[in-house]
Amino acid sequence: MRLTCPHCGPRGLEEFSYRGDATVRRPSLEAPEEDWIAYVYLRDNPCGAHKELWYHGSGCRAWLVVERNTLTHAVHSVNAVSVEDAP
Amino acid sequence: MSGERYSFFSLLRETLRGHTGWKPAWRKAAPQKAYDIVIVGGGGHGLATAYYLARRYGLTKIAVVEKGWIGGGNVGRNTTIVRSNYLLPGNVPFYEQSMKLWEGLEQDINYNAMVSQRGVLNLFHNDAQRNAYIRRGNAMRLNGVDAELLNREAVRAKLPFLDFDNARFPIQGGLLQRRGGTVRHDAVAWGYARAADRLGVDIIENCEVQGIRVHDGHVTGLETTRGFIGARKIGLACAGNSSRVAAMAGLRLPIESHVLQAFVSEGLKPFIDCVATFGAGHFYVSQSDKGGLVFGGDIDGYNSYAQRGNLPVVEDVLEGGMALMPRIGRVRLLRQWGGIMDMSMDGSPIIDRTSVGGLYLNAGWCYGGFKATPASGLCFAHLLARDEPHAVATAYRLDRFGKGAVIDEKGMGAQPNLH
Ligand SMILES: Cc1cc2nc3c(=O)[nH]c(=O)nc-3n(C[C@H](O)[C@H](O)[C@H](O)COP(=O)(O)OP(=O)(O)OC[C@H]3O[C@@H](n4cnc5c(N)ncnc54)[C@H](O)[C@@H]3O)c2cc1C
Ligand SMILES: [Zn+2]
Numbered sequence: 001m002r003l004t005c006p007h008c009g010p011r012g013l014e015e016f017s018y019r020g021d022a023t024v025r026r027p028s029l030e031a032p033e034e035d036w037i038a039y040v041y042l043r044d045n046p047c048g049a050h051k052e053l054w055y056h057g058s059g060c061r062a063w064l065v066v067e068r069n070t071l072t073h074a075v076h077s078v079n080a081v082s083v084e085d086a087p
Numbered sequence: 088m089s090g091e092r093y094s095f096f097s098l099l100r101e102t103l104r105g106h107t108g109w110k111p112a113w114r115k116a117a118p119q120k121a122y123d124i125v126i127v128g129g130g131g132h133g134l135a136t137a138y139y140l141a142r143r144y145g146l147t148k149i150a151v152v153e154k155g156w157i158g159g160g161n162v163g164r165n166t167t168i169v170r171s172n173y174l175l176p177g178n179v180p181f182y183e184q185s186m187k188l189w190e191g192l193e194q195d196i197n198y199n200a201m202v203s204q205r206g207v208l209n210l211f212h213n214d215a216q217r218n219a220y221i222r223r224g225n226a227m228r229l230n231g232v233d234a235e236l237l238n239r240e241a242v243r244a245k246l247p248f249l250d251f252d253n254a255r256f257p258i259q260g261g262l263l264q265r266r267g268g269t270v271r272h273d274a275v276a277w278g279y280a281r282a283a284d285r286l287g288v289d290i291i292e293n294c295e296v297q298g299i300r301v302h303d304g305h306v307t308g309l310e311t312t313r314g315f316i317g318a319r320k321i322g323l324a325c326a327g328n329s330s331r332v333a334a335m336a337g338l339r340l341p342i343e344s345h346v347l348q349a350f351v352s353e354g355l356k357p358f359i360d361c362v363a364t365f366g367a368g369h370f371y372v373s374q375s376d377k378g379g380l381v382f383g384g385d386i387d388g389y390n391s392y393a394q395r396g397n398l399p400v401v402e403d404v405l406e407g408g409m410a411l412m413p414r415i416g417r418v419r420l421l422r423q424w425g426g427i428m429d430m431s432m433d434g435s436p437i438i439d440r441t442s443v444g445g446l447y448l449n450a451g452w453c454y455g456g457f458k459a460t461p462a463s464g465l466c467f468a469h470l471l472a473r474d475e476p477h478a479v480a481t482a483y484r485l486d487r488f489g490k491g492a493v494i495d496e497k498g499m500g501a502q503p504n505l506h
Binding site: 013020021033034037041043045050052068070071 | 328330331334339340341342343344388389390391392393397398399402403432488489501502503504
């Protein structure tokens with residue numbers, strides 16, 4: 001598995017670190033406690049397509065949103081995070 | 088229990104007739120219409136649960152449904168290490184219960200599981216690590232678990248070939264649990280399967296659960312590839328696939344699935360007589376009875392259901408091995424594989440009821456659930472039979488995350504790949 005960083009090109013996995021599911025969203029401050037518990041602890045953990053956050057620590061140091069298949073490890077897309085992606 | 092199928096005489100008899108007379112160790116059960124309890128997942132934990140339900144709680148209408156074959160999951164993929172060297176109150180009594188069950192397991196199920204209390208030695212390489220291990224050893228001893236601090240010379244006497252004077256990570260000593268060691272993992276699956284089968288448990292292989300039927304908030308049974316199976320209670324023990332199966336009942340779990348790799352070298356003469364772990368990187372090793380070095384390291388660190396990992400971790404593990412024992416540099420690798428585990432949000436397991444009536448969860452074992460197999464089975468059986476947690480598993484609640492009662496041995500927070 002290699003990731004093609006939009007800034008640096010194709011790079012080995014050892015240059016990156018992994019944060020996790022990129023679809024979780026921070027609830028509003030007024031949101032009920034359950035929403036916050038779900039935000040911090042609960043995950044869909046799908047077998048198949050997964051949108052996730054990676055950090056190119058040994059490269060450009062950008063945060064990336066990767067779409068990848070968790071069953072086959074096929075990488076579908078790698079993009080720099082945008083405002084909409086902010087958790 | 089008549090276990091005399093395997094003896095010197097039966098071996099001799101079968102040798103003479105070309106091994107044509109061995110019988111399967113358990114029946115190939117076909118699903119009945121309904122059971123009192125159905126366990127989903129025929130790994131070590133599911134089989135042990137069924138066994139203790141029948142043996143200790145006297146229940147008989149029980150089935151274990153397994154999507155593949157017995158022993159094909161993590162129970163047959165792990166590096167076989169058992170130990171009870173934990174630090175936190177929620178964990179210590181549970182893992183010690185497990186260790187005690189290992190010590191009596193072979194008599195109990197009448198099966199040679201090659202339980203080998205060869206000792207588990209955790210090495211330390213600096214003062215801070217020594218202090219941490221002293222604290223851990225003291226916590227263990229306060230709970231009646233054996234722990235011994237070895238200084239550098241005592242470690243050298245045991246494992247003289249380690250790189251004691253490594254420029255970056257000199258070995259200063261180690262924490263030894265003599266009662267820890269290894270157990271032949273396949274034999275654990277086979278032994279529990281045979282023992283449960285003899286007590287009337289149906290072990291149904293090639294039967295994948297695809298749906299959980301719920302009526303009025305209570306389970307009624309399972310949709311499987313071998314038809315509908317009715318159940319009054321359902322126990323999930325699907326290590327690695329817990330999120331997928333729980334989702335069939337509408338649950339979201341505090342779990343990510345991750346891949347962990349393991350390695351075996353070519354056979355060597357015996358030279359390492361315990362389990363040793365490197366304290367400055369991710370590497371742990373033991374030697375199997377066939378002579379192969381069995382070793383592993385860190386998880387790959389990203390969500391995966393692939394049962395195979397990537398090369399950076401292979402390199403990392405082997406670098407750890409070389410830093411600790413340079414003499415393995417010329418040894419050839421024989422086999423390497425991966426297994427999918429539930430990494431929970433605090434690195435500790437869950438044995439609890441769920442919000443769905445009659446649905447019980449045994450999950451989140453991370454990379455350390457093999458050693459837990461007997462106690463996990465016993466505690467899950469207790470919960471299923473009595474509807475209340477076993478005394479040593481009261482902390483493994485599903486609601487502990489929301490309540491702030493997490494059991495975080497490593498202190499890493501809600502980041503599964505760091506546990
Ligand atoms: C490489 C590696 C090394 C490890 N090393 C150690 C170690 O040294 N010490 C230690 O204590 N632990 C270790 N572990 C962890 C340990 O192996 C696991 O925590 C433990 O085996 C999990 O419990 P189990 O045996 O029940 O799992 P499994 O054997 O994986 O059982 C779960 C079963 O559920 C079945 N299943 C899943 N979905 C369905 C479905 N829909 N329908 C029907 N069945 C289903 C699966 O097919 C599987 O057989 C290691 C794990 C790995 C991968
Ligand atoms: Zn980059």
